[in-house]
Amino acid sequence: MALTDRQLMTYLKDTLNFKEELDLESELFSTGALDSVSMLNLIAFVEETAGVEIRAEDVTLDNFDTAARILRFAEQSIG
Structure with a gap:
C-alpha cells in the first residue's frame, strides 16, 4: 500500500x-x-496508510521535516 x-x-x-x-x-x-x-499522530498515520513500521531511529528531520521527505521515506520503507 502506498x-x-x-x-x-x-x-x-x-x-x-x-x-x-x-x-x-x-x-x-x-x-x-x-x-x-x-x-506521534503523523507517524501513526504514515504507518497505517503506507503499511510500514517506523522505528524510533527512523524519526529524524531527514525523514520527517517535509512532506516530500516523508513520502520518500515511506516509499523506501515499502520497497
Missing part, C-alpha cells in the same frame, strides 16, 4: 495549524508547525 502526496497533504492541512501555504517542501518540525504530539 502513501500518496494527496493523502499526506490532506492529512497535514487538516491537522496542522500551518500559517503559510503548505506544499511538499514546507518545513514542518523545524518551523514549529509539527510538535511532538503531532509527530
Whole structure:
C-alpha cells in the first residue's frame, strides 16, 4: 500500500495549524508547525496508510521535516 502526496497533504492541512501555504517542501518540525504530539499522530498515520513500521531511529528531520521527505521515506520503507 502506498502513501500518496494527496493523502499526506490532506492529512497535514487538516491537522496542522500551518500559517503559510503548505506544499511538499514546507518545513514542518523545524518551523514549529509539527510538535511532538503531532509527530506521534503523523507517524501513526504514515504507518497505517503506507503499511510500514517506523522505528524510533527512523524519526529524524531527514525523514520527517517535509512532506516530500516523508513520502520518500515511506516509499523506501515499502520497497
